[in-house]
Amino acid sequence: MIAPARQRPGWQSLDSAQLLLIAVAGMLIIGAVTEVGAVGLRDSHTAVLFGALIAVGELLRMLMPGNREVAPIASAGSLGYALLLRVGSEPATHSALQAVTVTACGTLVGSLPHIAVGRIPRLDATARRILSPALVAFIFRPMAHSSLRHHWPSLIAVMALTVMLACAAEVVAAATIRAEAVRTRFGIALGDEIRAKVPLCVASGATGMLIAVSTFVMGPAALLVFTAPILVTQVAFRRFAGIRATYLQTVRALSQVTEVGGYVETGHSRRVGELAVAMGRELGMTEEELLELEYAALMHDIGQLSLRDPIPGGATVLASPSEQRRIAGLGAGVITKTGLLDEVAEIVRRQAEPYRAAEGSAPPLASRVIKVANAYDDLVGASSDRDRSAAVIERLRGDSAAEYDPTVVEALGHVVDRMR
Amino acid sequence: MAGFLGEAENHAYRRVLGLAHNLVGAALRGLPLVAWAYVCAVIALAASCIGLSSFDGIDWTTLAVLAVLSVVCESVPALLNSANARVSLSYSAGLASVVLLGPVGAALVGASAIVTGRRDIGPVKRLFNGAQFALSGYLAGVVYSAAGGRTGKPTDGSFPGIITPYVGAVSTYVAVNLVFIGVILVLTKQEPMWGFRWRPLGQLAAGQLAYGMFGLLIAAPWGVIGPFSAVLVLMPMLLARWAFEQTRAQQQAHAATIAALCQAVETKDYYTRGHSERVSRGSTMIARAIGMRPERVGAIRYAGMLHDVGKLGVPTKVLQKPGDLTEEELAAIQLHPMRGLEIVREIGFLDEALAGIMHHHERMDGTGYPMGLAGLEIPEFARVISVADAFDSMTSTRSYRAACSTEEGIAELRRSAGAHFDPELVEAFIKALEREGWEQPEPVAPPEGEEVETTQQDHDDPSAPLRVAGENVRP
Numbered sequence: 001m002i003a004p005a006r007q008r009p010g011w012q013s014l015d016s017a018q019l020l021l022i023a024v025a026g027m028l029i030i031g032a033v034t035e036v037g038a039v040g041l042r043d044s045h046t047a048v049l050f051g052a053l054i055a056v057g058e059l060l061r062m063l064m065p066g067n068r069e070v071a072p073i074a075s076a077g078s079l080g081y082a083l084l085l086r087v088g089s090e091p092a093t094h095s096a097l098q099a100v101t102v103t104a105c106g107t108l109v110g111s112l113p114h115i116a117v118g119r120i121p122r123l124d125a126t127a128r129r130i131l132s133p134a135l136v137a138f139i140f141r142p143m144a145h146s147s148l149r150h151h152w153p154s155l156i157a158v159m160a161l162t163v164m165l166a167c168a169a170e171v172v173a174a175a176t177i178r179a180e181a182v183r184t185r186f187g188i189a190l191g192d193e194i195r196a197k198v199p200l201c202v203a204s205g206a207t208g209m210l211i212a213v214s215t216f217v218m219g220p221a222a223l224l225v226f227t228a229p230i231l232v233t234q235v236a237f238r239r240f241a242g243i244r245a246t247y248l249q250t251v252r253a254l255s256q257v258t259e260v261g262g263y264v265e266t267g268h269s270r271r272v273g274e275l276a277v278a279m280g281r282e283l284g285m286t287e288e289e290l291l292e293l294e295y296a297a298l299m300h301d302i303g304q305l306s307l308r309d310p311i312p313g314g315a316t317v318l319a320s321p322s323e324q325r326r327i328a329g330l331g332a333g334v335i336t337k338t339g340l341l342d343e344v345a346e347i348v349r350r351q352a353e354p355y356r357a358a359e360g361s362a363p364p365l366a367s368r369v370i371k372v373a374n375a376y377d378d379l380v381g382a383s384s385d386r387d388r389s390a391a392v393i394e395r396l397r398g399d400s401a402a403e404y405d406p407t408v409v410e411a412l413g414h415v416v417d418r419m420r
Numbered sequence: 421m422a423g424f425l426g427e428a429e430n431h432a433y434r435r436v437l438g439l440a441h442n443l444v445g446a447a448l449r450g451l452p453l454v455a456w457a458y459v460c461a462v463i464a465l466a467a468s469c470i471g472l473s474s475f476d477g478i479d480w481t482t483l484a485v486l487a488v489l490s491v492v493c494e495s496v497p498a499l500l501n502s503a504n505a506r507v508s509l510s511y512s513a514g515l516a517s518v519v520l521l522g523p524v525g526a527a528l529v530g531a532s533a534i535v536t537g538r539r540d541i542g543p544v545k546r547l548f549n550g551a552q553f554a555l556s557g558y559l560a561g562v563v564y565s566a567a568g569g570r571t572g573k574p575t576d577g578s579f580p581g582i583i584t585p586y587v588g589a590v591s592t593y594v595a596v597n598l599v600f601i602g603v604i605l606v607l608t609k610q611e612p613m614w615g616f617r618w619r620p621l622g623q624l625a626a627g628q629l630a631y632g633m634f635g636l637l638i639a640a641p642w643g644v645i646g647p648f649s650a651v652l653v654l655m656p657m658l659l660a661r662w663a664f665e666q667t668r669a670q671q672q673a674h675a676a677t678i679a680a681l682c683q684a685v686e687t688k689d690y691y692t693r694g695h696s697e698r699v700s701r702g703s704t705m706i707a708r709a710i711g712m713r714p715e716r717v718g719a720i721r722y723a724g725m726l727h728d729v730g731k732l733g734v735p736t737k738v739l740q741k742p743g744d745l746t747e748e749e750l751a752a753i754q755l756h757p758m759r760g761l762e763i764v765r766e767i768g769f770l771d772e773a774l775a776g777i778m779h780h781h782e783r784m785d786g787t788g789y790p791m792g793l794a795g796l797e798i799p800e801f802a803r804v805i806s807v808a809d810a811f812d813s814m815t816s817t818r819s820y821r822a823a824c825s826t827e828e829g830i831a832e833l834r835r836s837a838g839a840h841f842d843p844e845l846v847e848a849f850i851k852a853l854e855r856e857g858w859e860q861p862e863p864v865a866p867p868e869g870e871e872v873e874t875t876q877q878d879h880d881d882p883s884a885p886l887r888v889a890g891e892n893v894r895p
Contacts, residue, residue, distance in 0.1 A: 088576055156645055199663075203656040210652045213641045218579045226637060229656040236663035243670040246768045250674060253766045254681045254729075260763055261685075261732040305684045305732075334684040338676035340669075 015180040018124040021173060025127035028134060032100035042094045046087050049220050051106040053077035053227065058110025058129075060234065065244045066196055066287060068174075069125040072204045072234050073227060074110065078103040078133035079166075079208025080223070083159055085144055088219040092144065099137035103130050124177055132170040136162050159212070163205035171197050184281050192287040203233045248294070255298035263304040263311070265381055273297040275373040275415065276366075282411040283365065293366045296347035300370050303331030303348075315378035316352075324352035355405045368405040372396060372412050375404070389416055455607035459548050462600065466551035469558050470531065473524040482517075483525050485647045487532040489513040493654070494536045509657055511628055513650070514557055515635025518589045519582070520642055522571035523561025530557035552600040556593045564589035573643030582636075590632035594625050675721075682725050685732050691818055692728075692878075694861050700724035702808025702849065703801075705856060709848040710804075716772065720801055723773035727780050727805050728880075730760025744887045745877070753879050753886065754789040757781055776801025780809060781879075785839045803842040807833065807849050810841070813880035817863045820877070821884065826858050832883055840882055 041047055057074025064070055082099045084092040107130060111121050139162045148155055171193045179189035207230040214222035255269035276297035280290050304310065304327055311319050316327060332349035335341050350363035351370045362368070379392045393413050400406040451459070493510035510533070517529040530553030534546045565571065569585030570578065598621055634653055641649040682696040703724035707717045731739070734756050738749045745753070761778045779793060779802035786794030815829045824832065830850055837843040877886050 152645060156648060199659050203659050206652045206655040210637070210641065210649070213644050213649070213652075214637075216644050217574050217576050217640050219576070221579060222640070225640075229634065229637065229653055229660075233656040233660040233663070236660035236667070240663045240667045240670065243667050243674065247670055247674045247677070249767045250678060253764055254678070256763050257681065257685055257729060257732050260730070260759055262735075299681075302681070302684055306687050334680050335677075337680040337683060338673065340673040340676050 015177065017173075017176045017180055021127045021131070021177070022123050025130050028100060029104045029130065032097040032104065035095075035097045036101045042098060043087070043090070043092065046084070046092065046220065047081075047094065047098065047102050049223055050077055050081040050084075051102045051109070053223050054081075054103060054106025055110035058107050059113060061110075061114075062234070062238045062241065064196060064200075064237065064241050066192070068196055069122045070197075070200055070237075071110075071129060072200050072207075072230055072237075074107065075129060075133070075201075075204035076207035076211065076227070076230050077106065077223070078129070079136055079163060079205060080211030082133045082137035083140055083144075083162075083208060083212035084215060085149060085155075085212060087215045092215075094141075096134070096137035096141040099141065100130070100134045103133050128170050128173055131173075132166045135166045135169055139165070156209075156213075159209050160205075163209065167198070167201035167205060170201065182281060185284055188284050188286055195287070200233075200237065203230055248291075251295055251298050255302075258301045258304055261305065261310075263307070264301050264315075267382055268377055269298050269301060271377050271382070272300060272370065272373045275377065275412070276369050278415040278419075279369050279373060279408065279411045280366070282414055283369070283408065285365070289366065292343050292347065293369060295341065296344045296351070296366055297370050297373060299335060299344070300331065300348055300351055300374060301327070302334050303327040303329065305334075306330040317375045317378040321352070321354075328352040354403045355400070356402050362405075365405075365408075368408050369411075372404050372408045376412060376416075452607060455604065458603060458607055459544065462555070463547055463551040466527070466531065466554040466558075470524065470527050470554060473527075475524060478521060478525050482520050482642070482647075483528060485650070486513050486517045486520070486525075486529045489647075489650050489654075490517075490529055490532050491535055494533060509631065509634075509654055511631040512634040512638055512653070514553060515560070515586075515590055515593060515632045516638040516642070516650070517635075518557060518560045518564050518593070519569070519571070519586065519636065519639040520573060521561075522565065523558045526557030526561045527554040528557075530554040548604070552597065555600070556596040559596050560589040560593040563592040574640050575643060579640075586636050590629060590635070593632060594628045597628070598625055678722060678725055682729065685729055691816065695812055695816065695880075696725050696728060698812045698859075698861070699727060699805065699808045702811060702858075703805050705852040706804045706807060706845055706849045709852040710845065719769055719773040720776065720804060722769060723776040723801055724805050724808060726760065726764050726773075727777050727809060728756065728760065729763055730756040730758065730777075733759035741877070750886060754781070756879075758790055772799060772801045775799035776805050778802070780805040782806070783840045784842060798842075803845055807841050807845050809880050810836075810882045811849070813878055814883055815858070816861050818878050818881065818884075823860065823863060824883070826853065826860065836882055 054074045054077040057071050057077055060073055061069060061071035078099075081094075081102055082096075084094070086092055107126060111126070114121060140159065143149070143155075143158060148158065172190070174197065175186060175190040175193040178184070178193060179186045182189075207226055210226045211222055214226060218225065252270065252273070255273070258264045258269060259266050273294050277290055277294050280293045285293065301316065304316075307327070307330075311323075316324050319327070328349055328351050332345040335345040335348055347364060347366040347370065350367040351374070353363045353367065353371075355362060355368060355371075363371075375396060376389075376392055379395070380389050383389075393409070393416060396404050396409050396412070397406075400409045490510040490513035493513060514526065514530055517526045521529070531550045533553045534550035536546065536549075561571075564585045567585035567588045569582060569589065574582060602621065634657070637653045638650045641652075645652075679697060683693070686693050686696060700721050701724075703720045704717055707720045712720070734752050738745070738752050741749065757778050757780060761774060764777060765774060776799060779788075779791065779798055782788035782791065782793045782798045782802055783806075784795055784798070784803075786792050788798075811829050811833060814824045814832055815826060817823045830853065833841060833846045833849070837846040878884070879886055
């Protein structure tokens with residue numbers, strides 16, 4: 001998990017945008033199922049095949065960095081059914097509502113095994129996976145029966161545009177929910193979502209279109225055959241998500257070496273990491289920047305390992321400025337040895353510099369955040385005493401403008417207020 | 421179209437399959453005469469195949485599109501899977517052309533491999549590559565037609581009848597391709613004629629067959645949407661390639677970060693610098709020698725690296741104490757595997773790696789710590805790490821003695837096998853040492869001028885057990 005959402009009990013964990021989305025999806029499903037129940041399922045054979053593909057895709061759903069639940073194969077199946085024109089020589093005549101019904105039923109069936117083993121689906125993600133193909137179906141189904149269907153180039157263009165539109169809608173919905181959940185600006189959340197979602201959206205969209213087109217020549221076998229490329233994609237992305245998660249766990253775990261060695265107080269690195277990420281988010285940093293910030297914050301005291309004797313109490317804020325810089329430099333040296341984390345090393349190197357340096361440019365924002373978070377945790381520690389933390393923030397404010405960046409100290413104030 | 425990605429751990433495979441590089445080198449430095457003759461013959465055969473055929477009825481637009489596609493895919497090398505096989509997506513284009521264009525068209529598309537954007541391939545290799553892919557395509561086309569496949573854009577009547585001829589075509593394509601590569605490997609003496617190692621080629625073939633099947637996916641909707649089908653099929657594959665690359669970058673960063681942090685932990689005592697890294701390497705050697713699965717080898721690499729991270733929790737003055745240890749101090753040292761476990765417990769490694777870290781000081785006779793497990797009760801990872809750990813300690817300089825030679829280290833391992841170490845693992849390690857060698861650390865001299873504070877006893881050193889006050893020796 002890169003950015004764990006705040007843990008809140010029960011229904012409170014649903015924000016208003018999420019509730020709205022789930023309600024819309026729920027009503028749409030009820031409407032669609034009722035309608036289909038009244039008029040009956042058209043071409044039930046194909047409908048069942050697509051439903052099965054969607055169910056399998058839902059079963060294989062995965063978590064991407066940032067706790068994003070995705071099911072590329074299910075999405076490809078739903079899009080394929082929404083865009084379907086002809087199976088073999090039979091024209092596909094199903095309505096948009098039938099497409100919604102098939103998607104919903106497939107998703108439900110595929111979710112059952114997850115629920116059986118106690119993995120509760122994220123309702124908002126599920127709603128998005130149903131609504132996005134529904135949008136495609138409502139736009140495209142009427143056209144599938146129009147005269148347009150004889151003109152291939154424009155039909156393909158319309159397909160591509162519709163899929164892109166649905167993808168954009170899904171990204172915007174996800175960004176709205178995310179902005180609310182992790183308290184960041186919508187613009188930032190949108191950028192994060194685009195980076196995280198678009199590759200998989202493209203893969204699902206392309207596969208959906210292929211399925212829809214290939215059923216012309218291959219009949220229902222196209223479903224099976226064209227799942228192969230996206231299966232490879234899914235495997236690749238799953239491994240990527242896995243290694244990202246392991247990496248973060250490793251850095252979190254190994255950041256404890258300074259604690260075990262008696263250099264800093266127990267829990268210091270982790271608390272500074274959490275605080276820094278919360279402040280960074282408050283200051284409008286993107287997800288990639290936050291990840292680097294978290295790595296740097298977790299490893300900010302690694303330089304102390306090179307000291308012969310630990311600083312008394314481990315609090316670098318009490319060490320002399322030159323000593324602080326030396327530790328920061330040593331830590332950056334360790335991180336530079338990885339040869340791959342140069343930005344993180346730079347953040348760690350400059351964490352001890354005052355905000356208003358006499359010469360040179362101000363340190364990067366991430367360094368300024370770590371400086372404030374570190375000072376706060378050195379002075380407050382694990383204590384939950386409100387007066388103490390208020391006094392510390394006051395003290396940091398007093399030092400700000402010269403030593404600490406005032407906006408960063410304000411961000412700390414907001415974050416600490418919320419944590420109480 | 422087929423090459424191999426050489427990983428450091430896979431140098432043997434690279435030697436076999438890194439034809440792309442080796443052939444160029446060989447060509448410039450004098451290819452054996454018979455190999456020259458072979459290369460010329462292949463090129464001539466391909467040229468005559470193309471030259472003597474009639475080009476009637478070839479759809480030149482489709483041909484051009486597929487050739488361009490093939491060249492583009494060839495120029496961006498693609499990662500297929502973790503087996504380090506690199507089969508570029510141009511394979512799909514080559515096989516799509518078998519269906520859409522027939523033998524001659526497929527040969528022309530295959531010959532387009534002569535123009536590739538990759539600069540690491542010399543002219544002779546390009547010509548040979550183009551020629552052998554042309555021949556592969558031609559023969560695949562012939563097989564496809566002979567098996568009853570209809571050349572041209574598939575229509576709604578083509579399926580499922582097209583599948584059998586197509587599978588025949590893919591198999592032919594892959595087999596012909598591999599035979600051409602195999603012969604050149606033998607002729608350039610990179611592989612012996614007898615005892616040719618087929619396993620790496622088998623992995624390559626699996627990847628090629630998979631990519632070859634995508635050719636049918638490109639061909640199937642071609643009649644409906646034309647070249648756009650190639651875009652739609654290759655898009656997910658290119659994204660997968662991107663994700664695989666990202667994964668590799670993250671894996672590298674992960675390994676590098678662990679190594680850097682372990683080094684930082686070691687900076688306290690320059691006699692043990694590099695110890696973690698070498699134990700990691702030694703454990704990996706043993707793990708490979710006893711045929712562990714690759715993911716377990718990966719896990720033991722990390723476990724070896726992190727095995728002593730808990731030593732940080734042992735007060736420095738205990739580690740550096742010159743005289744005999746008290747019972748309490750010994751207990752503090754013996755606690756370090758548990759401390760290590762506490763630190764790494766939350767990392768999502770295999771549980772085996774955790775067990776390896778926790779039990780790496782157990783002995784086969786049950787007198788080790790922290791649990792006093794004996795024999796096969798000790799987890800396999802721990803038995804492996806224990807051998808590599810002791811060996812590196814003995815062959816490194818310590819403040820109280822010089823380093824043993826590798827031979828002395830091996831002799832000591834053999835002596836303690838059974839009581840301390842698992843004899844099978846010791847033998848596996850010795851074999852691996854003979855095969856791969858061992859990089860002994862440079863003898864360290866303490867920095868001059870500084871007050872020297874170093875470890876006076878090494879808990880890893882089986883040749884000099886820890887001395888405890890009031891007792892003789894402790895394991």
